[in-house]
Amino acid sequence: MRDFDRDPAINGILVQLPLPTQVNELDLLNCISPEKDVDGLHPFNIGSKRFLINSLRLGLAMKKRTPHFTSCTPLGVLKLIQSVCPNLEGKKVTVCGRSNIVGMPLALLLNKHNATVSLCHTRTSNIKDHLKDADIVVTAAGSPRFFKGDWFKPGSIAIDVGINELIVPDADPNTKRKIVGDIEYEKAIERCSFITPVPGGVGPMTITMLMSNIVDSWEKANF
Amino acid sequence: MRDFDRDPAINGILVQLPLPTQVNELDLLNCISPEKDVDGLHPFNIGSKRFLINSLRLGLAMKKRTPHFTSCTPLGVLKLIQSVCPNLEGKKVTVCGRSNIVGMPLALLLNKHNATVSLCHTRTSNIKDHLKDADIVVTAAGSPRFFKGDWFKPGSIAIDVGINELIVPDADPNTKRKIVGDIEYEKAIERCSFITPVPGGVGPMTITMLMSNIVDSWEKANF
Numbered sequence: 001m002r003d004f005d006r007d008p009a010i011n012g013i014l015v016q017l018p019l020p021t022q023v024n025e026l027d028l029l030n031c032i033s034p035e036k037d038v039d040g041l042h043p044f045n046i047g048s049k050r051f052l053i054n055s056l057r058l059g060l061a062m063k064k065r066t067p068h069f070t071s072c073t074p075l076g077v078l079k080l081i082q083s084v085c086p087n088l089e090g091k092k093v094t095v096c097g098r099s100n101i102v103g104m105p106l107a108l109l110l111n112k113h114n115a116t117v118s119l120c121h122t123r124t125s126n127i128k129d130h131l132k133d134a135d136i137v138v139t140a141a142g143s144p145r146f147f148k149g150d151w152f153k154p155g156s157i158a159i160d161v162g163i164n165e166l167i168v169p170d171a172d173p174n175t176k177r178k179i180v181g182d183i184e185y186e187k188a189i190e191r192c193s194f195i196t197p198v199p200g201g202v203g204p205m206t207i208t209m210l211m212s213n214i215v216d217s218w219e220k221a222n223f
Numbered sequence: 224m225r226d227f228d229r230d231p232a233i234n235g236i237l238v239q240l241p242l243p244t245q246v247n248e249l250d251l252l253n254c255i256s257p258e259k260d261v262d263g264l265h266p267f268n269i270g271s272k273r274f275l276i277n278s279l280r281l282g283l284a285m286k287k288r289t290p291h292f293t294s295c296t297p298l299g300v301l302k303l304i305q306s307v308c309p310n311l312e313g314k315k316v317t318v319c320g321r322s323n324i325v326g327m328p329l330a331l332l333l334n335k336h337n338a339t340v341s342l343c344h345t346r347t348s349n350i351k352d353h354l355k356d357a358d359i360v361v362t363a364a365g366s367p368r369f370f371k372g373d374w375f376k377p378g379s380i381a382i383d384v385g386i387n388e389l390i391v392p393d394a395d396p397n398t399k400r401k402i403v404g405d406i407e408y409e410k411a412i413e414r415c416s417f418i419t420p421v422p423g424g425v426g427p428m429t430i431t432m433l434m435s436n437i438v439d440s441w442e443k444a445n446f
Contacts, residue, residue: 089346089348090346090347090348098334111321111342111344114344114346116341116342116343116344116346116347116348116353117341117342118339118340118341118342119330119334119339119340119341119342120339121334121337121339123312123313123337123339124313124339125312125313125339129356130339133352
């Protein structure tokens with residue numbers, strides 16, 4: 001790993017977790033220099049020293065600071081929103097979920113883009129009240145089909161980050177399981193002007209942003 | 224300063240800024256070890272390396288992290304709220320202002336206490352819409368008497384962090400100036416169940432929290 005990190009021909013390193021038990025995760029991750037950590041705020045960073053380093057570089061909570069690499073999922077969500085709503089200024093955005101990897105960094109990122117952000121979570125009461133006036137709703141709660149279609153403001157934009165496995169009648173006959181999002185998609189699509197499906201919405205964007213971070217890393221190293 | 228920092232009889236160091244021009248502010252501040260920086264997230268930290276160090280210690284944006292010292296003003300605001308509303312869970316809180324020293328760290332602190340926080344700022348449109356349902360409103364906008372009394376929900380709690388100098392007819396005859404908050408106090412007091420005055424509200428709490436941080440520092444050093 002240290003050899004990869006030193007190799008100028010390599011511009012980005014991502015460790016696909018989990019690792020075999022004989023490998024120390026943190027030791028391995030610490031071999032990656034910040035300039036090559038294209039994965040940004042990945043789950044493996046939570047609570048670890050690396051997470052602190054990432055937060056420091058991200059600087060999302062601070063004015064006048066630009067992130068080194070922005071974590072892939074929040075960045076993908078931002079790009080999805082901007083594709084249909086280029087200017088977030090004056091928009092009311094409700095983010096549901098305050099995880100270290102999606103909800104919290106996304107709320108900070110959207111604030112940096114001048115949205116007015118409400119951050120909801122499991123302890124929020126009457127969560128639907130926070131959706132009814134929201135121009136944009138991002139669900140990253142991990143609750144299958146929890147957000148009902150009629151909670152959304154007509155014409156709003158809905159981004160569903162949730163990936164939940166459900167055992168349902170119309171599931172894949174081999175696995176008996178189906179992947180669903182946090183939103184009751186079939187009803188929400190009738191009210192929202194734009195909505196992302198699960199699977200096939202945020203997921204591919206996360207991967208695309210990873211590619212984008214790698215290209216950025218190459219450019220930083222070579223120009 | 225280094226001698227003070229090394230002296231075990233000294234538990235907290237605060238540098239009263241601004242300094243005379245011949246003294247390098249950052250060099251001096253860097254002599255204070257984190258364990259003695261009872262001032263937390265003070266204005267002088269904005270954008271400086273120390274601010275990053277503080278943010279790192281604060282860890283306000285991260286789950287499972289407890290701040291080393293919480294910055295005095297946000298902590299004072301939290302204590303004021305808790306004095307009349309001990310449990311923030313399920314409460315809708317609107318924070319107006321997203322500065323590095325008050326609004327942003329306060330929003331993160333209140334989120335940590337399970338409030339549902341909306342963070343408003345100069346680019347928010349129709350800011351009064353964000354007040355009408357809020358159980359608690361904190362204004363840290365620096366806009367004299369901008370928040371009108373009838374914008375507040377009846378029975379809500381209002382904390383006014385603003386300190387603005389105004390030239391007004393009933394001002395001190397010597398200075399012709401008067402200190403006012405961000406809230407139209409005389410009207411808001413009729414609607415809110417609790418409201419802090421300016422001056423004499425948040426200001427003394429900030430000083431008290433500084434004292435509290437010093438005592439904590441002593442306890443950490445001696446037990």
